[in-house]
Amino acid sequence: xxxxxxxxxxxxxxxxxxxxxxxxxxxxxxxxxxxxxxxxxxxxxxxxxxxxxxxxxxxxxxxxxxxxxxxxxxxxxxxxxxxxxxxxxxxxxxxxxxxxxxxxxxxxxxxxxxxxxxxxxxxxxxxxxxxxxxxxxxxxxxxxxxxxxxxxxxxxxxxxxxxxxxxxxxxxxxxxxxxxxxxxxxxxxxxxxxxxxxxxxxxxxxxxxxxxxxxxxxxxxxxxxxxxxxxxxxxxxxxxx
Numbered sequence: 001x002x003x004x005x006x007x008x009x010x011x012x013x014x015x016x017x018x019x020x021x022x023x024x025x026x027x028x029x030x031x032x033x034x035x036x037x038x039x040x041x042x043x044x045x046x047x048x049x050x051x052x053x054x055x056x057x058x059x060x061x062x063x064x065x066x067x068x069x070x071x072x073x074x075x076x077x078x079x080x081x082x083x084x085x086x087x088x089x090x091x092x093x094x095x096x097x098x099x100x101x102x103x104x105x106x107x108x109x110x111x112x113x114x115x116x117x118x119x120x121x122x123x124x125x126x127x128x129x130x131x132x133x134x135x136x137x138x139x140x141x142x143x144x145x146x147x148x149x150x151x152x153x154x155x156x157x158x159x160x161x162x163x164x165x166x167x168x169x170x171x172x173x174x175x176x177x178x179x180x181x182x183x184x185x186x187x188x189x190x191x192x193x194x195x196x197x198x199x200x201x202x203x204x205x206x207x208x209x210x211x212x213x214x215x216x217x218x219x220x221x222x223x224x225x226x227x228x229x230x231x232x233x234x235x236x237x238x239x240x241x
Contacts, residue, residue, distance in 0.1 A: 008108075010050050010052070010109075011051070011110065012047065012052065012054075013056055013092060013109055013112070014054070015088055016059070016062050017062075017082040018057065018062060019082065019083075023221070023222050028062060035065065040113070040117065041071055042069075044112055044121070045069075047121055049128040049129070050124070050128075053071055053072065054072045054073070054075060054095075055072070055073050057076075058081070075099075088201075092111065093196065096195065105192060107191065108131065108190065108191050109189065110128060110187065112187065115220045116187075118216050119212070123141070123187065126210065127210040130208060131208060134208045136206065136208040137193070137194035138188070138189065138195075139190075140201065141184055141188070142182060142184060142209050142210070143211065143212050143213060144181055144214060145181060145182050146214065184212060184217035185219055188202070190202075215232055
């Protein structure tokens with residue numbers, strides 16, 4: 001394993017602001033038998049590599065719930081960093097400054113958004129291990145595209161064109177190249193120095209890609225997504241019986 005992170009002090013940060021337009025109260029919205037946020041907290045607490053777990057929220061109800069789950073909430077996100085126009089990077093940079101003042105600056109940050117409830121500890125630890133063994137300073141999770149670019153078109157003033165074309169004609173889906181992915185937002189890992197220099201978690205071509213399956217990477221944005229996740233959770237529960 002790489003010695004890129006000498007002490008391997010790894011912070012898992014869960015950003016969960018109170019405001020949500022797509023689904024009101026999304027982070028505490030009940031999904032089957034527990035609030036959405038709890039799925040992420042439960043899996044993060046099982047990790048073999050995470051040494052700190054903390055919240056970034058301005059919302060009292062969210063922080064109270066996280067604390068009841070055994071998560072540190074000594075940091076409170078400023079209200080001005082919980083607006084719709086505030087980027088996640090801005091909010092995390094503020095956390096880094098606060099941690100540095102406390103003498104608790106980590107070697108790496110694992111960003112775990114609550115909207116990916118099917119992301120497991122296996123995914124989290126697998127991503128951390130891949131990050132530690134790579135020479136990159138950032139990592140993001142992806143999953144195979146459901147609609148392959150060879151079948152997708154883009155309209156233009158002159159007509160339309162395929163988003164991507166194979167070097168030779170292929171007619172069967174199984175003959176397509178499997179190197180097209182979509183960023184699913186389930187896991188981001190970055191060093192503090194990289195985030196401060198780039199002002200972002202990733203850079204095109206310069207970040208490690210961690211491939212997840214399409215089920216584990218499902219993201220909740222609205223009520224329809226909740227129904228989908230509940231169905232998938234029930235399926236998983238049956239498989240474990």
